[in-house]
Amino acid sequence: MASRPSTRVVADLPLTPPTGMRDHLPEAARVRASLASRLLGLFQRYGYERVMTPAFEYADVLERGLELDRRDVLRFVEPETGEVALLRPDITPQIARIVATRLSDRPAPWRLCYHGTMLRRRRGRARKSRALSQAGVECVGFGGLGADLEVIGLAAEACALVGLPGVRVELGQVGLGRLLLAEVPEAARAPVAEALASKDAHALEARLREAKVPARQRRRVLGLVDLYGERPVLGRARRRYKDAESRAALDELARVWDGLAERGLEPQLGVDLGELRGHAYYTGVSFALLAEGPGEPLGGGGRYDRLLGRFGRPAPATGFGLDVGHVLWALEAAGRPWRPSRPLRLAELGAPAELVAGLRDAGVEVAALPESVGDRALGFARAWGYDGVLGAGELRRASDGKRRALEDGVGGVLALRDWLAEAHAPKGAKG
Amino acid sequence: MASRPSTRVVADLPLTPPTGMRDHLPEAARVRASLASRLLGLFQRYGYERVMTPAFEYADVLERGLELDRRDVLRFVEPETGEVALLRPDITPQIARIVATRLSDRPAPWRLCYHGTMLRRRRGRARKSRALSQAGVECVGFGGLGADLEVIGLAAEACALVGLPGVRVELGQVGLGRLLLAEVPEAARAPVAEALASKDAHALEARLREAKVPARQRRRVLGLVDLYGERPVLGRARRRYKDAESRAALDELARVWDGLAERGLEPQLGVDLGELRGHAYYTGVSFALLAEGPGEPLGGGGRYDRLLGRFGRPAPATGFGLDVGHVLWALEAAGRPWRPSRPLRLAELGAPAELVAGLRDAGVEVAALPESVGDRALGFARAWGYDGVLGAGELRRASDGKRRALEDGVGGVLALRDWLAEAHAPKGAKG
Incomplete structure (x- = not known):
């Protein structure tokens, strides 16, 4: 209903989104x-x-x-x-x-x-x-x-x-590691997987001993700790794990590697058989993009x-x-920030309504300023990233305030696109 | 971690999103x-x-x-x-x-x-x-x-x-109604606003009497109940509410009406001064799109x-x-369902990889089918709304299964766009 709320003290809670949430400006x-x-x-x-x-x-x-x-x-x-x-x-x-x-x-x-x-x-x-x-x-x-x-x-x-x-496309195969982890008591699996993922053979052995995993099984799990790197890792793994299930898992992974290599992706590929954390629902070849x-x-x-x-x-x-x-x-x-191509953007103060409508139809973004903005139009354009200020009969460049007389309606404004961008470039900035 | 969950009985809860939530297919x-x-x-x-x-x-x-x-x-x-x-x-x-x-x-x-x-x-x-x-x-x-x-x-x-x-753009002005509602005891404001919104003068009077609103104030609130319709409503309101605040609120609304009329929107305009429900944060002219x-x-x-x-x-x-x-x-x-222009869409089975890549670069949506689909490719294309099936050396039209031999790579496929669409049209469907 239409009642007014009691005035609140503004400082009683920081005006921020909840932890982990973000606004995108x-x-x-x-x-x-x-x-x-x-x-x-x-x-x-x-x-x-x-x-x-x-x-x-x-x-x-x-x-x-x-x-x-x-x-x-x-x-x-x-x-x-x-x-x-x-x-x-x-x-x-x-x-x-x-x-x-x-x-x-x-x-x-x-x-x-x-x-x-x-x-x-x-x-x-x-x-x-x-x-x-x-x-x-x-x-x-x-x-x-x-x-x-x-x-x-x-x-x-x-x-x-x-x-x-x-x-980097780092391939994994949870199948192999899960077979081996099944030999570790359930309570110890999470710390064992952590030690495996961090390639820490010493910690891994300690975790396995603490969990009283027998020597033979311990060796089998420890064997995973250095199975990361390039294609030869798969051969090493094959020599180390010869049971049918492990073989099948490794063969599946090798076929994926070779298929990707055939598509020219080999320079990006890696493999890590000791990565068993993450989404529990995977059943076969998995991958991480790094x-x-x-x-x-x-x-x-x-x-x-x-x-x-x-x-x-x-x-x-x-x-x-x-x-x-x-x-x-x-x-x-990587020094290649994502910069979407963006349309011409103009602040407008006193330009003919027909020109403004025509520019918008042509895809130009035109923000009408209230008259009260007056002389501050150029400051507005700069603060908000507009390319220029469209006035009655003239266009001012946001970067340096230079003016051009306007003729020929929409086409005339569009023809000034390069001029508007010029002062952004190093050369223009000097001139 | 990698343990498997206990098998669940699938029927124990309907597999639907929560009440009021929807999937969009x-x-x-x-x-x-x-x-x-x-x-x-x-x-x-x-x-x-x-x-x-x-x-x-x-x-x-x-x-x-x-x-x-x-x-x-x-x-x-x-x-x-x-x-x-x-x-x-x-x-x-x-x-x-x-x-x-x-x-x-x-x-x-x-x-x-x-x-x-x-x-x-x-x-x-x-x-x-x-x-x-x-x-x-x-x-x-x-x-x-x-x-x-x-x-x-x-x-x-x-x-x-x-x-x-x-x-229809139905204008409101919460300012006027709020002034009048302020004369009604707070507990009665919600039912009074409901009766006002439904233009029920009888119910409105009953609510006001129940709330023991004195006769003069009652008449002022009752005066809102027929203030909806076209531009003349504003004149009627002006004659009915002559205090400075009401006048200011009505003048503001009249200026908005006239400004919109100047832009050619008058045939779509309406006004309803008795609509006081909805977002409580409005302070002036509001509007609903109907x-x-x-x-x-x-x-x-x-x-x-x-x-x-x-x-x-x-x-x-x-x-x-x-x-x-x-x-x-x-x-x-209104009989004008929103139909976004959509690209050509092809299911693919056995077509050259280079052609498929070229088509995708040209904006065509190409879904590769597993070999096992075989003869069911046409059924797949129809069920999923694909225009045709691209095979080795031929293109089949989804609507009727007709074939065309393929030449000239990407350009050749794009040239068949009209032919693919033909059978969708009534004429093609008959022929």
Whole structure:
């Protein structure tokens, strides 16, 4: 209702978004939207169709697809039903739900893509939440090598398309490590996986001894600790693990490596058989995309052939997701910040309405200033990144305030585009 | 960690999103994204720059800007801080927060736009949640008639741009009604506003008598009940309410009407001085956008000159938001469903890799089928809305299975675009 609230003391709470949440201001939001749109465009050209899923789901539904540590997600009680809901930490289980329910009558393969925000709570002492914006694909009902190659190749192509052609694609195969971890008592598996991932043979041996793992099994797990690097790692692993299941897992990985090499990706490839952390739903070859900058993978993915079955419709599946913020960070670090092409932008004060309308129709961004701005129009244009100020009969360049008389309507303004940009360039700045 | 979960009984909970949440499947998601992008493009041509804000906020922050009935929002405890957070029911207070904090050093006016999901809980017996996707603008630091005309004109132009040129723009002025409601005891204001909004003079009088409003004040409130319709309503109101404050409110509204009429919008205009419900933060002229279909306004907005002050930086402001789902609904109802232009889409089985890559570079969407699909390729193409199946040396039309031999690589395929579309048209379907 229309009553006024009591006046509040403004300083009683910092006016910030919740921990881990971020606002994206004008320039940053434009950059982010443009990058995501470029990625989705690529995914769509491979036949991945966009879907949109809710920001939260019933915990009972999402937890079919995620083996979640309850501390890792943000949970709350949904007031209508009293059911526990959670802000999605991952979109893949939602896609699995959609394929298994509303799209189950369509023929395989299902190729779906998405872009959305999810909330992860990071492990570690602080266990901070972080909202991340992820763009990714899921390829369901298409088993085997072909789909693995398509999805990993597409991930590398996506990075190259936006300016990271050298991104490292580090392949993993959870199959092998899981067989070995199964020989470790359950309570010790997490610390063992941590020690393995950090390639710390000393710590790994200590963890295994603490867990009273017998010598033979200990040696088998310890054997994983140096299995990272290039293609020869796969040969070493093959000589070390000769049982049929390990062989099958390693052969699958070798076929993926060779298929990617055939596509010219070998210079970017790496392998790490000791990386067993991360999404628990992977069942086969997985991969992480690495580049300088964010200090975490840009994204990753892999095969998850058992997830769909948990939603009642078994099907092989593979996919990947890219953290849009991390990709932007890596582009900055590589000296190739993402700069979407942007239209001409003009502040306007006193220009004819018809000219303004014509410019907007031509795609120019024109912000009308109130008369009260007066002499401060140039300052406004500079502060907000406008190229110039359009007045009655003249155009002023934002960078240096120089004027040009206007003739020929819309065409005349568009013809001044280069002149407007000139003073931004080093040469113009000197002149 | 890598342990497998216990097998769950699949039928124990319906695999649906929470109440009021929706999945958007491939075609619907494409339509929705395309409409939102068209709207944002228009807003940007008026100088509104896109920002992105978090899906939830601390209640203490959002509640500065919203006078919320606690039952109307979805609240939960944010685990890091123990603070109460809420899923945003509105983006405007977030924009106010941004302007008052992170953008406060930029010169006025601030023109910002957004597209995002928010969660509203509807009043009524069921009080159901509904996730809605809203695209809108906020114009801050630009007071007076100019900004009102820009924002209302832009709302009408946005509707026209997407195919609703005749949308009704119903103007309101909360100022007048609030003055009168102030004479009604607080507890009775909500039922009085309800009776007013439904133009039920009988119920209105009953509510006023129950609240023991004296006869003179009762007549003043009752006088609002028939003040809706066209321009002459403003003259009638002026004769009925002669105090200075009422006059000022009515004069402001008359200037907005006349300014919009000057822009050719008069055939779409209406006025309703008895509508006092809705967003409590409006302070002046407000408006609702009405069209057949959704049974609710497509969107609306208005002037909210006191909101920014609650975030520590007083400034006049106005804006509006459009419910993307309602706009799509109204377009359907008007027989003009939103159909984004879509690229050529081909399923592929056995075509040369170079041709496929070339087509994708040319913007064609090509989905590679696994060999196992074999004869079912045409069925796949039809079920997923592909135009044809690209094979080794031939292209088959999805609609009727007719074949064409392929020559001339990418250009040859693109030249068959019209042939592919032909059978969709009534004439082709007969032949």
